[in-house]
Amino acid sequence: MRGTAQLEASLLLEESRIEAAHLARRPGDHRWLRASATGLVLADFTPAPSPGSAGAGGSASARAAMTPWDAGCAAALLLARVTAGVLDTDETAPVARAVSEVIGSGRLGALAELWCRAHRTADHDTAGMLELGRLWCDCLGIDPDQPPPPPETGPGAQAASSALAAAITATVQAITDADAPPAPLPGSDRSAERRAEKKARDQADRAASRVFSDLPEVTPHGPTKITGTRAATPAEQAAARRLARHLRNAAHRDRATTTHTSPTPPGRLRMREALAADAQRAAGAVPTAEPFTRTCL
Structure with a gap:
């Protein structure tokens, strides 16, 4: 079974199934799954450009052809992630239209039922996932026991490939725009904020140096290490004694019978x-x- 279209289809369905189960357990990892969809998954459709086309632009140049198998791969890797909750419908709408033009809306709906069944499959149900891979190949008209079909060549294949490339480019741009950090507010000047922060810090340092000076003050009884103290006056000492007496009386009350x-x-x-x-x-x-x-x- 190694290298067959059935196994490849099962692995494609397994990706979105894993992410759907992971989101159910850890919803906070949503942003990382979206990043993997653009940085890892879309790399299957965006090979490294040749040296002659390095500056031609467009990191989403598709493969040589857009076969029904390629359309199914795009549906399993991108559209199935919408059902899993990783991507949004409006972000993958261009890919959905491109796939529908290749295999038709009827077969796309049948594929959607298969990946929904895959999302409900248990983690250790290998036989169930392999059966879904066989049904996936049958829906696309591909022999499940043979390797995946090679890319087609010719003018029609190039046109379909361009359509998929444009759809994936639009999807990548939509995801990038949605995940981009918010732009700074108009009129905000980081240098002005830093200058104001430095000015406030300098003022605080000057105030602290005045209050917590290292030079001791001279009192009637000699210098003291604590800045800003003085000897208590006789009136203050008498008040302190009265307060201490009242506190002792309050702490030791007479017994009540x-x-x-x-x-x-x-x-x-x-x-x-x-x-x-x-x-x-x-x-x-x-x-x-x-x-x-x-x-x-």
């Missing part, structure tokens, strides 16, 4: 309440008097 009464011991017996309880019992009422008292700190 609480008196509790109860109808049963332990506690001190109060005769008046005991006689009241006896009178209530003699009258047939429930005693409410509490003759015992207890003091708690």
Whole structure:
């Protein structure tokens, strides 16, 4: 099976399936997958230019022909990534039109069903992916047990190739424009911002040098290593002593006593309440008097 069209088609479908599963697990990697689509995937359709055409422009010069197999490759590598959530529909619209002109909208819809099935295939379902590769070849009219067809040559092939090249160029440009960093705001001057930042930093340094000077000041009791201090006046010392005394008193409060009464011991017996309880019992009422008292700190 190595080198057959079935295996190649399965590998093409596997790329978008892997990225769809990866986005489901780590949506934050969306930008990196988009970068790989332009820097790695599109390299299959944009070979390195020859020395004679190095300055002719256009990094998206397509291969020698646009066969149904090439159209299927473009659909699997680019259009399937739209379903996977990597690319957007408007970005790949030129490629979709070019592929549809080669294989028709009906076969393109059938291929879309196949890559959607591939996105739902489990990671270890090798047989399922190989079966989808066989169906992919059948849809394109290619023998799945033979190698992929070679590029066609001739005027018609060159015209189809130019159409694919233009479509891929438009797709690359759309993705590049969407991922480009925002342009700086009009009127923004980086040099002016740097000058203002340097001026503010210099002002802060001068203020700090005045406040945190290394020269000690001379006080009535001699020099001190802390800048800007002085000896406390007698009034300030008296206020500090009063504050310290109040703080000590607040920290060590006197114990508060609480008196509790109860109808049963332990506690001190109060005769008046005991006689009241006896009178209530003699009258047939429930005693409410509490003759015992207890003091708690």
